[in-house]
Amino acid sequence: MAARRRTQLLTNKTCKQMTDLVLDYLNDKLAPTTKRDFQRHLRICPDCVNFLNTYKKTVAVTGSVAIDEIPQTVRNNILTFLRKRIHRLGTYPLIVITHFISPSGILDTFLTRCIDFIHPHV
Amino acid sequence: MSPCRSITDHDYATVGLRAAAQLATVSALSNTTEPAMRKRNPAPHETDLVERLKAGDELALEAIFHLYSKRLYSVAHRILGTVADSEEVIQDVFWTAFRKAKSFQGNAQLSTWLYRLTVNAALGKLRRSKKDKEVDYEEYLPKFQEDGHHLVRPVVDWSDTLDEKYATREVQQLLAEALNQLKPVDKSIVVLSDLEGMSDKEIAVTLGLTVSAVKTRLHRARLFLRGKLAAQLGYSAT
Numbered sequence: 001m002a003a004r005r006r007t008q009l010l011t012n013k014t015c016k017q018m019t020d021l022v023l024d025y026l027n028d029k030l031a032p033t034t035k036r037d038f039q040r041h042l043r044i045c046p047d048c049v050n051f052l053n054t055y056k057k058t059v060a061v062t063g064s065v066a067i068d069e070i071p072q073t074v075r076n077n078i079l080t081f082l083r084k085r086i087h088r089l090g091t092y093p094l095i096v097i098t099h100f101i102s103p104s105g106i107l108d109t110f111l112t113r114c115i116d117f118i119h120p121h122v
Numbered sequence: 123m124s125p126c127r128s129i130t131d132h133d134y135a136t137v138g139l140r141a142a143a144q145l146a147t148v149s150a151l152s153n154t155t156e157p158a159m160r161k162r163n164p165a166p167h168e169t170d171l172v173e174r175l176k177a178g179d180e181l182a183l184e185a186i187f188h189l190y191s192k193r194l195y196s197v198a199h200r201i202l203g204t205v206a207d208s209e210e211v212i213q214d215v216f217w218t219a220f221r222k223a224k225s226f227q228g229n230a231q232l233s234t235w236l237y238r239l240t241v242n243a244a245l246g247k248l249r250r251s252k253k254d255k256e257v258d259y260e261e262y263l264p265k266f267q268e269d270g271h272h273l274v275r276p277v278v279d280w281s282d283t284l285d286e287k288y289a290t291r292e293v294q295q296l297l298a299e300a301l302n303q304l305k306p307v308d309k310s311i312v313v314l315s316d317l318e319g320m321s322d323k324e325i326a327v328t329l330g331l332t333v334s335a336v337k338t339r340l341h342r343a344r345l346f347l348r349g350k351l352a353a354q355l356g357y358s359a360t
Contacts, residue, residue, distance in 0.1 A: 014270025023341045027322075047272045050279035051264070057281035058348040062301075062316040065294050070195035074209045079187065081213050086180050086220065 013041045018048045022055050168232055175223040183220050190233065191216075193318075194240045200313045201244040203302065207251075211243045218243075237328045241310050248306040257303040259342060262349025265360040274358040283355055300350040307331075308343040315340055 013021075018041055024030050025038055042049055168189075174182035191212060198208040198215075218239055219226075226235055265273040284293060301309055307329070314320045314328065315336075322340070326333045349359035 014266070015272050016264075016266040016270040019264055019266075019345075020341075023337055023344075047275055047277040050277040051272070053279045053281045054277075054352065055344065055348055057284060058344055058351055059316055061284070061293055061297055061351070062312060062344075062347060063319075064290070065200070065297060065317060068196050068199035068208075070192055070212075071205065074195070074205060074212075075191060077209060078191070078213045078216065079184065082183060082187070082216055082220070083180070085217060086183070089178075 198244045215239045259346045262346045262359040278357045
C-alpha cells in the first residue's frame with residue numbers, strides 16, 4: 001500500500017495510461033514530455049516494465065512467423081489462368097463488350113465459365 | 123546480360139518473355155529482405171509497366187506478376203491460412219489489375235494498389251468463411267483497478283519463459299491459432315504491420331482507414347495476442 005502511494009506521488013501516469021501509450025512509445029512517437037513521464041513511471045513500476053517486456057515479446061514473436069513462399073504450382077496455375085483469360089478477351093468479342101459494361105466483372109466471369117464448359121481446352 | 127542488374131522496360135520489350143520473367147524473379151527475390159512498400163517513388167520501369175498494363179499489354183501483367191506475386195501471396199496466405207484460398211485471391215487480384223488498370227491513379231504507388239486489392243479480396247473471403255470463429259477480446263485484455271493500477275499484481279515477465287518452454291515452431295503455432303481468432307480487419311492490420319513491416323500510415327492508405335483507427339485496432343489486437351500467449355503459459359492474461 002505504501003509502495004503504491006509512493007508510485008502515485010512520483011509519476012503522473014497510471015499503469016492504465018501507460019498501457020495506452022505503449023504502441024506510440026515503441027514507435028518513438030510520444031511527445032518529449034510524455035516520453036519522459038513514461039520512462040519515469042517505468043523506473044518505479046516493475047509491473048509496467050514486465051508488461052512492456054511481454055508486449056514487445058508478443059510483437060517480436062508475431063514478426064518472426066515464417067514467410068509463406070508461393071508454391072511453384074500455384075504460380076504456374078495463376079499464370080495459366082491469366083494467359084487463358086487474356087487470350088479469350090481477344091478471341092471472344094462478347095467478353096470484351098461485357099468486360100467494359102460490367103464494372104464488377106460478374107458478366108465476363110459468367111461468360112468465361114460458359115466458354116470453359118463448351119470449349120474446355122481453349 | 124547480367125541477372126543482377128535491375129530490369130528495365132527495354133528488357134521486357136526486346137528479350138523473350140521467359141528470360142525477362144527470370145530476370146524479374148531474380149530482382150524480386152533480391153528485394154525480399156526489404157520491408158514492404160519502403161520505396162517512396164515508383165521505379166521508372168514500374169511506371170512504364172503501368173502504362174503498358176493500361177494499354178492491355180499481357181507481358182506487362184506478367185512482369186508485374188513476377189515482381190509482386192511473392193509478397194502478395196505471403197500477405198494473402200497469412201490472412202487466409204490456406205493455399206487454395208490464397209491462390210484464388212492472387213488470381214483475382216492480377217485479373218482485376220489487368221481489367222481495371224485504367225482506373226489506377228498515377229499518384230498512388232502500384233504496390234499500394236495491389237496490396238489494397240489483395241487485402242480487400244482476402245478480407246471478403248475471410249468474412250464469408252469465419253462468421254462465428256471470432257473470440258471476444260475482452261477476456262484477454264489487461265484490466266485495471268479504479269485508481270489505474272494493474273488489477274492482477276504482480277505482472278509477470280514471461281518473455282523468456284516462452285522461449286524456454288516452447289520450441290520456435292510451437293510458439294508460431296500458438297500464435298497462428300491466436301491470429302485466427304482476431305477480427306478479419308484486425309488480423310490484416312497485424313499482418314501488414316508486424317509481419318510485412320508497413321507503417322501505420324501505409325496500412326491506413328491500404329485499408330482505407332484513418333491512422334488513428336489503425337493504431338487503436340493494432341494495439342488491441344496485440345494486447346489480445348499477448349493475453350493469449352500469457353494464458354497459454356499459465357499466467358494471468360490481464
